[in-house]
Amino acid sequence: MPCQTYEALEQSLKSARSEFAYFTFDENKALRGMSDRQSKQFAKKAQERISELSKHISWHRQTCAECKGPGL
Numbered sequence: 001m002p003c004q005t006y007e008a009l010e011q012s013l014k015s016a017r018s019e020f021a022y023f024t025f026d027e028n029k030a031l032r033g034m035s036d037r038q039s040k041q042f043a044k045k046a047q048e049r050i051s052e053l054s055k056h057i058s059w060h061r062q063t064c065a066e067c068k069g070p071g072l
């Protein structure tokens, strides 16, 4: 059973992923209303957050007693 910290991390990862998609997909170009260069910068930031969060999540999974669940 994942704990609240884990849920929050997952939530942040999800939003970072959709942010990344938002700044990456050509379909959103008109929506974004910014230059390609700016979009790329934002996409890069989002990607960095994704990899940070992924690391954090896998580390959490290994160390959190609650997420490991009983019996482990």
Ligand SMILES: [Zn+2]
Pocket: 002, 003, 004, 005, 006, 060, 064, 065, 066, 067, 068
């Ligand atoms: Zn946990």
